[in-house]
Amino acid sequence: MLSYLINGISLGSVYAIIALGYTMVYGIAKMLNFAHGDVIMVGGYMAYITSSYLGLPYGVAILISIAVCTLLGIFIEKLAYKPLRSATSLAVLITAIGVSYFLQNAALLIWSSNPKSFPNMVNFGTLEFGNIRITSASIITFLSCVVIMVALTLFTNKTKVGKAMKAVSEDKGAAQLMGINVNATISLTFAIGSGLAAIAGVLLCSSYPNLTPTTGSMPGIKAFTAAVFGGIGSIPGAMLGGIILGIIEILSKAYISTELSDAIVFAVLIVILIVKPTGLLGKKVTEKV
Numbered sequence: 001m002l003s004y005l006i007n008g009i010s011l012g013s014v015y016a017i018i019a020l021g022y023t024m025v026y027g028i029a030k031m032l033n034f035a036h037g038d039v040i041m042v043g044g045y046m047a048y049i050t051s052s053y054l055g056l057p058y059g060v061a062i063l064i065s066i067a068v069c070t071l072l073g074i075f076i077e078k079l080a081y082k083p084l085r086s087a088t089s090l091a092v093l094i095t096a097i098g099v100s101y102f103l104q105n106a107a108l109l110i111w112s113s114n115p116k117s118f119p120n121m122v123n124f125g126t127l128e129f130g131n132i133r134i135t136s137a138s139i140i141t142f143l144s145c146v147v148i149m150v151a152l153t154l155f156t157n158k159t160k161v162g163k164a165m166k167a168v169s170e171d172k173g174a175a176q177l178m179g180i181n182v183n184a185t186i187s188l189t190f191a192i193g194s195g196l197a198a199i200a201g202v203l204l205c206s207s208y209p210n211l212t213p214t215t216g217s218m219p220g221i222k223a224f225t226a227a228v229f230g231g232i233g234s235i236p237g238a239m240l241g242g243i244i245l246g247i248i249e250i251l252s253k254a255y256i257s258t259e260l261s262d263a264i265v266f267a268v269l270i271v272i273l274i275v276k277p278t279g280l281l282g283k284k285v286t287e288k289v
Helices: 002-029 036-053 058-084 089-111 136-158 160-170 172-177 182-207 217-230 235-255 261-275
Strands: 126-129 132-135
Touching: 002 036, 002 132, 002 136, 002 160, 002 182, 002 217, 002 235, 036 058, 036 089, 036 182, 036 217, 058 089, 058 182, 126 136, 132 136, 136 160, 136 182, 136 235, 160 172, 160 182, 172 182, 182 217, 217 235, 217 261, 235 261
Parallel strands: none
Antiparallel strands: 126 132
């Protein structure tokens, strides 16, 4: 049972890091970037290519992956989402799905559909406590999640740029009148979210080493579910939702059914939203008329 919980926390930490990217973009720009999962895939391929083909050290490969995904996030925001700032939510959603399919098919053309065997870039041995074995990947994934969550919380609450992000999330028009560069702030938000996607891609592929053009699709959907589960727009909620989701998925696979585990995860989400529509840590927003 304890080993399943450890695996669930490790998987949930990956979901949480991805969910933090979702919740940053939605919290600031009020956009659902469904291409976020495919940025994870791009991050995985960048780390794989730079380490396996170019022979660079894993640390350098990870940094290059983060840099590429950060620039990709800015590019996607400028090209696809910026022209839709005043468009309907449906238009933004359809565009996000289009960007997602574009990235998947571009990866398919470049790298083909053959799975790549991703190296474990965070493998530094295994800790053993009796019958319990904890891999270094599990420890690093969880610690990365905690550090990122704390760093984002401090960044948004304590820095000038972070406070500008909160102002933009409250009212873009008023923020612009106060001298805040709304376009730059939203671009920075996408950059941070995409950089987190690269980290999540490396951690995910290190634990589940088959890398394909659709690697990020299901984790991206589950991470979005985790963000909603914890209260989308809430940074601690994204982490909590991700970890709980990971534990539910692993326990469902272990004790109920591997085939039904995804259905159980989404069923739990439905129940939670019926009881608490704003998510576990989400706040109810009252609109003034």
